[in-house]
Amino acid sequence: MATEHHQSGRRIDRRQFLSASAAILGGAVVLDACGSSGTPSSGGATSHPPLSKEPGNLSILEWGGYEAAGTKAQTNGLEAGKTYTAKFGANSITYTYITNDDQALQKATAAGPFDIMHPCHENLPDYVSRGLVQPWDTSLLSSFHQLNPYLVSKGQVNGKQYLIPWDWGYGSLSYRTDKVAASDATGWELAWNPKYSGRISLWSGASTAFEVAALKLGYPHMDQLTSSQVQTAKASLTTQKPLNKFYWESEYSQMQPAIKSGTIWIAYSWQDTQVAMKKAGIPVAFMNPSQGRLSWLCGFMLGAHTKNYHHAHDYVESFINHDASAQMTNLYYYGTANDTVKPSEIQDKTLVAALKLGDPRAIAGPDVHLQSWSPNRAALELAWQEVQAS
Amino acid sequence: MMTADGHAARSGRGPRRTWARPGKGALVLPPLLFVVVLLVLPVALVGLYSVGLRTNIPGTPTAFSLLDWKDFLTGGGSAFRSRFVYSMEITLFVSVITTAAAYPLAYYLSFVARRRRYALLLVLLAPFFTSYLLRVIAWQIILNENGVVNSLLWTLHLRPHGEAISWLIYSNFSIALVLFYTWIPFVALPIFVVLENLDHRLPEAAADLGASRAATFWRITFPLSLPGVIAGFVFVLIPTTGEFIAPLLVGGPNNQLFGNSIQAFFSNSPDWNYGSVLAMTLIVVVVVLTLVFGRFLRTDLRAGTGAEQ
Numbered sequence: 001m002a003t004e005h006h007q008s009g010r011r012i013d014r015r016q017f018l019s020a021s022a023a024i025l026g027g028a029v030v031l032d033a034c035g036s037s038g039t040p041s042s043g044g045a046t047s048h049p050p051l052s053k054e055p056g057n058l059s060i061l062e063w064g065g066y067e068a069a070g071t072k073a074q075t076n077g078l079e080a081g082k083t084y085t086a087k088f089g090a091n092s093i094t095y096t097y098i099t100n101d102d103q104a105l106q107k108a109t110a111a112g113p114f115d116i117m118h119p120c121h122e123n124l125p126d127y128v129s130r131g132l133v134q135p136w137d138t139s140l141l142s143s144f145h146q147l148n149p150y151l152v153s154k155g156q157v158n159g160k161q162y163l164i165p166w167d168w169g170y171g172s173l174s175y176r177t178d179k180v181a182a183s184d185a186t187g188w189e190l191a192w193n194p195k196y197s198g199r200i201s202l203w204s205g206a207s208t209a210f211e212v213a214a215l216k217l218g219y220p221h222m223d224q225l226t227s228s229q230v231q232t233a234k235a236s237l238t239t240q241k242p243l244n245k246f247y248w249e250s251e252y253s254q255m256q257p258a259i260k261s262g263t264i265w266i267a268y269s270w271q272d273t274q275v276a277m278k279k280a281g282i283p284v285a286f287m288n289p290s291q292g293r294l295s296w297l298c299g300f301m302l303g304a305h306t307k308n309y310h311h312a313h314d315y316v317e318s319f320i321n322h323d324a325s326a327q328m329t330n331l332y333y334y335g336t337a338n339d340t341v342k343p344s345e346i347q348d349k350t351l352v353a354a355l356k357l358g359d360p361r362a363i364a365g366p367d368v369h370l371q372s373w374s375p376n377r378a379a380l381e382l383a384w385q386e387v388q389a390s
Numbered sequence: 391m392m393t394a395d396g397h398a399a400r401s402g403r404g405p406r407r408t409w410a411r412p413g414k415g416a417l418v419l420p421p422l423l424f425v426v427v428l429l430v431l432p433v434a435l436v437g438l439y440s441v442g443l444r445t446n447i448p449g450t451p452t453a454f455s456l457l458d459w460k461d462f463l464t465g466g467g468s469a470f471r472s473r474f475v476y477s478m479e480i481t482l483f484v485s486v487i488t489t490a491a492a493y494p495l496a497y498y499l500s501f502v503a504r505r506r507r508y509a510l511l512l513v514l515l516a517p518f519f520t521s522y523l524l525r526v527i528a529w530q531i532i533l534n535e536n537g538v539v540n541s542l543l544w545t546l547h548l549r550p551h552g553e554a555i556s557w558l559i560y561s562n563f564s565i566a567l568v569l570f571y572t573w574i575p576f577v578a579l580p581i582f583v584v585l586e587n588l589d590h591r592l593p594e595a596a597a598d599l600g601a602s603r604a605a606t607f608w609r610i611t612f613p614l615s616l617p618g619v620i621a622g623f624v625f626v627l628i629p630t631t632g633e634f635i636a637p638l639l640v641g642g643p644n645n646q647l648f649g650n651s652i653q654a655f656f657s658n659s660p661d662w663n664y665g666s667v668l669a670m671t672l673i674v675v676v677v678v679l680t681l682v683f684g685r686f687l688r689t690d691l692r693a694g695t696g697a698e699q
Contacts, residue, residue: 075625103657104655107657109446109447110446129449204658242643244642246641246642262532263534263535382664385469385651387472388654389646390472
């Protein structure tokens with residue numbers, strides 16, 4: 001891009017300035033978080049009106065498939081949220097959908113305010129530095145003490161619990177075992193294999209696309225890419241682009257049906273795709289790349305200016321409790337943050353072992369790469385737009 | 391009888407009550423406000439974003455900068471420039487094809503269908519009672535690898551079972567087809583209206599004077615219907631320049647239009663400033679197109695205004 005030409009000499013352009021500012025702000029937040037104690041503080045320093053005085057109309061930024069049970073939008077059979085909707089009704093909940101984490105931050109910034117947001121943890125510093133969220137009062141969440149301490153610590157900034165961890169899992173390539181040779185499915189380079197041109201679909205989102213390219217290129221610090229590494233990854237993604245049938249936006253209405261129909265054979269996905277395809281009788285494997293899988297941790301954040309403070313806590317409690325967490329794991333085979341859910345409660349023991357569902361620390365294991373905060377996300381976003389426009 | 395202020399008072403009813411009548415300015419005010427608030431102000435805001443005077447990231451300082459413009463117009467933003475050129479090519483192609491196909495349709499409705507023409511027009515417009523998004527998704531179902539078209543070809547043994555036509559979807563073809571389908575009624579309508587208002591005595595006179603049907607069409611009917619043709623062409627051209635839904639749903643990664651880049655900058659990326667540069671470019675293009683084609687669109691309304699003066 002021309003910015004490279006502009007970068008000569010001592011001049012600093014606006015984008016560099018933005019990136020640098022974001023890096024400093026985010027870095028400061030991360031450093032604060034690192035320096036904090038592991039014990040979360042209650043966020044209820046300011047007084048909030050009692051639940052009976054709240055409007056109760058929750059506005060939630062959410063992924064498709066995670067809507068509370070009882071709402072019309074929940075069609076996948078998830079039972080989480082059932083205790084909330086049974087108590088307060090389902091009609092007062094409004095969902096705004098996100099399809100990737102970059103978009104989640106963008107919508108939280110521009111399309112809000114939301115009472116509750118459910119992004120993944122990597123952009124947590126941005127949510128805090130932008131003033132979009134406030135800490136939870138963990139004393140109002142009766143199941144909070146059941147949550148895994150390691151995951152809980154990942155949701156803290158400056159000693160305050162900004163994110164209540166709920167679900168975690170992996171990202172890799174799912175592939176049709178009846179169409180793709182097992183010898184080809186050994187690493188992330190499978191997405192670059194011209195043999196499968198027109199049968200591949202990567203996820204439409206800057207951060208993950210660059211993480212995948214970084215792993216394929218052998219960059220160990222996939223979220224800390226240097227400028228030259230970003231350019232190399234960009235070139236690599238540009239080369240890969242024509243091999244895609246499409247970049248998928250929606251998991252349930254776009255990617256999974258396309259795998260099922262055979263339109264695509266290889267797609268970036270999470271482990272739930274393997275489970276859904278198995279149920280549909282489609283032979284799909286969730287690749288264990290030689291460079292390692294990606295891993296993620298998502299949870300609930302509380303809107304900075306919510307008028308439904310107590311409703312929001314009740315809503316999240318209806319998700320993080322034992323029964324809701326166990327059912328979520330049995331439905332999607334994502335890991336749960338609730339430590340009281342034992343592997344014995346999960347139906348498919350093979351998957352439990354393969355995905356290490358009983359051990360949340362697996363997301364930070366030696367063979368996986370936890371998606372984390374990137375200081376040069378603005379540069380990645382622009383580079384991704386260029387890849388798509390190229 | 392004249393009153394002091396010059397008004398004629400009707401005898402027996404006393405002096406006429408005069409009401410404060412709004413001037414022309416007051417009548418223009420509501421539409422003017424509408425245009426300023428809903429068009430000029432948003433465009434001005436986009437303009438401010440494009441030069442760095444506004445930002446969508448809270449806490450980020452703003453400063454006037456033309457770097458994004460320079461980047462797009464002259465620098466390595468060539469990916470977006472080439473996407474713009476590609477989009478304009480698709481737009482022009484779709485506009486020409488749609489207009490060419492809409493003309494015989496409008497001609498049939500006006501000259502052949504006769505009493506059934508309004509019923510047929512309703513049939514033509516019926517799909518538009520459903521949402522655009524649903525109609526594009528319906529095309530997905532028709533064009534997909536396991537969709538209606540491929541299944542039909544397999545059933546009729548016109549292609550080996552399981553072997554789908556690869557270019558049916560996620561291709562330039564699918565985008566052009568969906569845009570063609572979307573806009574053809576809107577192009578046919580202005581042509582139909584012009585043909586309906588055509589003085590039918592003129593073709594009859596031409597026939598009486600010995601002109602063939604082809605000569606009558608090319609020398610009388612077609613030239614007189616040109617304002618409708620141009621209006622229809624513009625009806626497709628202008629909205630299609632910013633199209634992003636059809637490429638998103640039936641286009642592949644290589645078939646995304648300029649509108650998709652703009653949409654992505656505003657929905658997925660933190661860089662509204664660069665997105666605004668692209669948006670302003672499109673706005674300028676649309677304004678220029680409107681000005682150029684507006685010269686050819688002399689409507690009855692304008693003629694009426696002129697007659698009053």
